[in-house]
Structures are given as structure tokens and as C-alpha cells.
Amino acid sequence: MKGWDRIVFEKTTWSDVVAQHDVKKPPERKPEQITVDMPVVHVGNIIMWASASTGPDLKYIERVVLVDFPGNPERSAPSASGIADFAALEALLIEKYGHPSSEDSNFERGANSARWTFPSITIELEITHATETVSSGDVIITYRAVNKNALGAL
Numbered sequence: 091m092k093g094w095d096r097i098v099f100e101k102t103t104w105s106d107v108v109a110q111h112d113v114k115k116p117p118e119r120k121p122e123q124i125t126v127d128m129p130v131v132h133v134g135n136i137i138m139w140a141s142a143s144t145g146p147d148l149k150y151i152e153r154v155v156l157v158d159f160p161g162n163p164e165r166s167a168p169s170a171s172g173i174a175d176f177a178a179l180e181a182l183l184i185e186k187y188g189h190p191s192s193e194d195s196n197f198e199r200g201a202n203s204a205r206w207t208f209p210s211i212t213i214e215l216e217i218t219h220a221t222e223t224v225s226s227g228d229v230i231i232t233y234r235a236v237n238k239n240a241l242g243a244l
Contacts, residue, residue, distance in 0.1 A: 097151055099151060099152060099211070099233075100150045100152065100235055102142075102150065102151045103144075104126050104149070107151060108126055111128045115127050122146055123145065123146070125144075126141060128141060128142060131156060133182060133231070134179070134182050135178075136175050136178060136179060136229075138156040138229075138231070139156070139158075140157075141154070142154050142155075143155070145235075152234065152235045154232070156230070156232075172217050172229050173217065173227070176216075179229060180215055183213065187206050190204040191207040192205045202216065209236070211234065211236055212232075212233075212236060213231065213232070213233050215229075215231050216229070216230050217229045218230070
């Protein structure tokens with residue numbers, strides 16, 4: 091993910107994200123966090139929407155979320171299968187970080203997930219609203235800082 095090496099958890103501020111990325115929309119401010127919607131990113135050949143959020147301090151980035159969903163208007167072609175995108179993203183994450191610490195496949199409740207847990211960061215990949223008969227769904231990757239040592243995890 092080009093340019094993401096400039097986001098360092100607990101060191102990069104939300105205003106740094108606005109300045110370093112082509113952010114078009116003002117940050118969303120809530121009492122417990124500030125969220126910055128960023129330009130789309132390419133993860134492999136999958137185009138995902140991105141956002142970075144602060145923690146309760148309202149200053150430093152503690153979470154980055156990437157989302158791919160059926161009908162994403164940024165895609166040149168609609169996603170044929172959220173399950174296929176989930177599998178492709180999982181393969182990329184395994185290549186970079188190794189096998190996940192835990193996995194959950196429960197198509198009855200419409201979710202599949204994999205989690206990588208490290209001392210300073212957790213990475214969760216999930217697909218929601220997919221079932222054994224419906225292959226589309228929202229695919230979400232969440233990078234969350236666990237402590238101030240979450241440096242360069244992206």
C-alpha cells in the first residue's frame with residue numbers, strides 16, 4: 091500500500107494524514123475520535139476505501155480501516171465475489187505476516203474472519219453478509235494499535 095509507510099501508530103496525527111494524503115473531505119469529529127476518510131488504496135488488485143481514526147486523545151492515529159464492498163464505485167468492474175476478495179486479501183496478509191492467530195468461519199451468522207495478534211498491533215480481516223449461498227459481502231481489514239510500540243506495522 092503505497093504511502094502508508096508514513097502512518098505510524100501513536101506518532102502520526104490526524105492532521106498529518108490530511109496533509110500527506112489527498113484528503114478531499116473534512117475529518118469527522120466525534121467526542122471519542124476523529125476519523126479521516128482517505129483516498130482509495132490498492133491492496134493487490136483490490137481497490138478499497140480507507141479511513142484513519144484517532145483514539146480518545148483525539149490526536150494520534152490508532153486505527154486504520156480498509157473496506158471493499160459489492161458495488162464499490164471506485165472499481166473498474168464490480169466485485170464478483172466478496173468471498174474471493176476475502177481469500178485474496180487473506181493470502182496477501184499471510185504472505186506478509188504469516189498465518190493468523192485465530193480464524194472463524196461461521197456462514198450461518200454471515201461472517202468469516204481471521205485475526206493476526208502481535209504485541210503492538212492486531213490486524214483483523216473479515217467478510218460480513220456472506221453466506222454459503224451468497225458470495226458477496228463487505229470485506230474489511232482493520233489495523234489497530236495495541237500499544238505505543240506499533241511502529242511501521244502497515
